[in-house]
Amino acid sequence: MRDRKPGRSSSPRLRIAGRELSVLRREKTIVLALLIQLFIAAFSSFLVVGLVSLYDPSSLDGYEVEVAVSGETVDELIAAADRVDGISTTRYDDWETARGTFDTGAADTAVRVDRRDGRIEVTAVAPDSSVESTVVVAQLQQALRGLERDERGRNAGWLDRQPLPLPERPGGSPYYGFTYTVLIPLLLFLPVFISGSLIVDSVTEELDRGTLELLRVAPVTTAEIVDGKSLAAIGLAPAQAALWILLLWVNDTPIANPGTLLLLVAAFATAVVAMGIAIATLAPRRRDAQFLYSVGVLVVFAGSTLLPGNPINAAALLAVDSATATTTATVVVYATVAAAGYLGVRTAIARHGFE
Missing domain, CATH: 3.40.190.10 (Periplasmic binding protein-like II)
Structure with missing residues (x-):
């Protein structure tokens, strides 16, 4: 598929993004996942008691x-x-x-x-x-x-030699630790997984049904198609995260640095969406693409936890207002790498097309 006229208005991107969001309502699995997250965030102060009993009986x-x-x-x-x-x-x-x-x-x-x-x-x-x-x-x-x-x-x-002194027993509340180290990162990064799954389904469905042929007739470029689809998938993650943060605040769970947290979520959403587009283009069958995407996400997040500034710790430090300059710099690095990865995938598809 070849680009038509570059430099067009961004309105085609917005129309494509709106179309993607309207299609989302038919994806019952994703809608159910969103409702489960909404329930957890809305009733977090109540549910955290039961969850902590499993986390720390x-x-x-x-x-x-x-x-x-x-x-x-x-x-x-x-x-x-x-x-x-x-x-x-x-x-x-x-x-x-x-x-x-x-x-x-x-x-x-x-x-x-x-x-x-x-x-x-x-x-x-x-x-x-x-x-x-x-x-x-x-x-x-x-x-x-x-x-x-x-x-x-x-x-x-x-003893002949004095051993190292034992560390003092921590006196922090398990509810506090669970909320900021487990619950909040869970609510922040689950939307990221959904965004990647959404873009994989969108691209594979278009390729399977041949509906991309209809977009060839419309006055839009391949880059605009990629941007429109990505805009809907990427924007969904920080929008959900912002709502979860608001609901946690309503439940008397204050979240510090919400702007930086949303940047972190947007960065990882951009990264997984770029990965999802690449996988869906190379493996156009939905089942194969979703399997490869699931494995890829596990590898990416498992690998990121080995880094000094892994995203889970970064989210917890930011939420509890204990972040250092290194933590903020790590978020900027994640955002830069994610943007570079997305631009690379976008450029490759704009040049060679989805097929």
């Missing part, structure tokens, strides 16, 4: 774990457990009695702590129920970690 408030303990170092374990919220302990003289308390349901777990060869040996039993077992084990792990810290501190004087 020990963060559940109001759930008391009753522990039946016995053994030679009961005092040490009780002292460590007393520093953990949501755990209550009961001392028993022997393991059989403690285990019997668990078997009858009077205790959520039974633990025996004995000292053997200078080390503390722990035996614990937990319920079979998957949900209850997860919460019990998560709470018990905190007590045992405290016991380990105490034991290291007591034995430090016997």
Whole structure:
């Protein structure tokens, strides 16, 4: 397909972009994905409680774990457990009695702590129920970690060389950490994946149905067709991200640096849209193109997480207002690379056409 008259008005691009967005309403899978994201963002303050319980079961408030303990170092374990919220302990003289308390349901777990060869040996039993077992084990792990810290501190004087000090236990709220390191990056980058999938479907459908032939008759160039389709796909991602940020703010989750975050989202949307156009042009069958696109997106994002300024960390730092000059520079680099990649794909298609 050859370019017609370069330098035309941008209105053909806008008309093509509008046509793409109108077609989007018929894509039930994409519309459903958008509605799911909308639901998560709109009710984030409510859903985050349940999501955090899966992310960090020990963060559940109001759930008391009753522990039946016995053994030679009961005092040490009780002292460590007393520093953990949501755990209550009961001392028993022997393991059989403690285990019997668990078997009858009077205790959520039974633990025996004995000292053997200078080390503390722990035996614990937990319920079979998957949900209850997860919460019990998560709470018990905190007590045992405290016991380990105490034991290291007591034995430090016997060492010939002083070991490195253990880091202090972080005191941040798991809800805060989950919101800014998991939920917000998830809501920001899911629209990016949708944008790439949208452009793949659009191009492959045009090639499969032969509707690109109709555009050949219209007074538009190949570059304008690429720009119009890309404008709809790329613009969808930051538009969704802006709405999610607004809804999070309504739910009392403040997001810092929204402009830079939207630039980051637009940069990755541009990159995946360029990749999607290239894949759809080379593999015009929809199923093959979507498979290649999915693999390509996984490779791109998995590879980007290995970078010092990976996008997930950059989004979290920006959202929590802890970004440095390096973080901002990283976003600019992503935007520059994405723009260069898109211009390269656009130039190649404008010169050789979609077929």
